[in-house]
Amino acid sequence: MAYIEPSEFVTKMVDSGEQKVFMSTKDTFIRAYMAGAILGLAAVFAITVAVKTGSLLVGSVLFPVGFIMLYLMKFDLLTGVFTLVPLALLDKRPGVTGKSVMRNWGLVFLGNFAGALTTAFMVSFILTYGYATDGGAIAAKVSTIGESRTLGYQEHGLGGWITIFIRGMLCNWMVSMGVVGAMISTSAGSKMAAMWMPVMLFFFMGFEHSIVNMFLFPFSMIMGGEFTVYDYIVWNELPTVLGNLAGGLLFVGLPLYLTHVRTSPAREISK
Secondary structure (H helix, E strand, C coil): CCECCHHHHHHHHHHHHHHHHHCCHHHHHHHHHHHHHHHHHHHHHHHHHHHHHCCHHHHHHHCHHHHHHHHHCCCCCHHHHHHHHHHHHHCCCCCCCHHHHHHHHHHHHHHHHHHHHHHHHHHHHHHCCCCCCCCHHHHHHHHHHHHHCCHHHHCCHHHHHHHHHHHHHHHHHHHHHHHHHCCCECCHHHHHHHHHHHHHHHHHHCCCCHHHHHHHHHHHHHCCCCCCHHHHHHHHHHHHHHHHHHHHHHHHHHHHHHHHCCCCCCCCCCC
16 A cells, blocks of 8 residues: 555645546536446445345445445546535636636536436336336335435424534535545555545435435435425435535545645744
8 A cells, every 4th residue: 555645645635626627518527427326326235235134234334335436437426526626726726716616516416416317217117117016125215215304304494404414514524535535545445445434434324415315315206205306405405415515625625725735834942
């Protein structure tokens, strides 16, 4: 394992954020689309494992497989660009503006959603043999998740909305640690280990990931989940996206940037 010091990999984080800002529309969308599609498949894989083994822990241990695959392919999740792209703006990289940051976020959001929705339709189709059956235990489990994570929060009003927001923050704190973890080594095996640990943690703890939810909730609605598009957007996706943004930037991107790029002078102790 070739470990890279924080002062080096945080500079790589800023460089990566800048590169994503200037990436073409086609490449940005395709990479985001594939990331959303793969993460959706990883989510249903983990749920299938949990249902068949009766162990959420086993499903959580295996869920990071999808996250690792998509990041090794250099595909982009909204949660990752929330953390990396603003650093290029803070570092005053030439040509990086607030508008270009929002452009990147918007394209990645659309690509992630399109990819996750594609996987939702494909998986729902094969589980029901073309919507001819009820989909069995796996479909029932996902439908339950969809209802509990919208209507369940709604029952608690503002407290429920803030709960989702905080769960979104905690999620992208861990997910962004995985994104950064992929930069701390030049070894593929070490990258995978560094990504696996925090992603497993977020999944097992039930934190809210906006792109995983882009798969879970449309899939749940297709399978007959009793909640509306309004419920999904207002009582899950919106607070989750905002929480993911806050968590990734405040707990990972900014602390690393402020202490390893904009390092303050060492203290001088007077004698």
